[in-house]
Amino acid sequence: MSVTNRQIRPAARPVGEVRPEDWQHCSAHLEEPGPGRFAGRTRVISMDPATRGRLDDRPSCLPPVGIGEVMRAGSVVEVTASEHPGYRPGDHVVGTFGVQEHVVSDGRGAMKIDSSLARPRPTSARWACPA
Template sequence: MSVTNRQIRMAAHPVGVVKPEDWEHCSGPVEEPGPSRFAGRTRVISLDPVMRGWLDDCPSYLPPVAIGEVMRAGSVIEVTDSNHPVSSRAITWSAPSASRSTWSPTGEAP
């Protein structure tokens, strides 16, 4: 079975109501996890009111989501491959992004 990394990327900073045109849907291959990293399948994504503030190009407690970046979201992830002490097939909570990919539990970029 082929595995695809599907991502929701910001295409434009919304003005007023968020529109489908403000998003870009991308896909590509899932990377093999490097040292101390794991790959996972997103099972649940949390949609929270704070996310609307991240879409504005304004300072906040977190930097705004930049054009072309994957939208961040809290999520429940099933670990599918691991080079980290997390056991394979474990369920974990993370807030990396609206993406199916590889990451580090510390939040560092791969």
């Protein structure tokens, strides 16, 4: 699987309002999912008010996102390949996978969801991952 993974990373600690130059739009190579891991394509990313606090370098319930690290965010991914016994291609999984188009995960902190109840779909086209 030779996939380019688009990611958004903080480039600087914002002062006041967040500006476009506070972000890096990056591409990275996606690794193969080895034993006990799965790969997935991001379908929905949650950008909530806590996102701004993750950019500040100050005490909080979670450490701040580091400059140059993938921006932390909850998301729903669709499993595309798996060597993990709990996840199969086609499964939908929610977790803190970050603001990126593709993920590889060991499944820690992730939870499979029943997409037959409500199909995950983006609510905004601002940064939607194409199908």
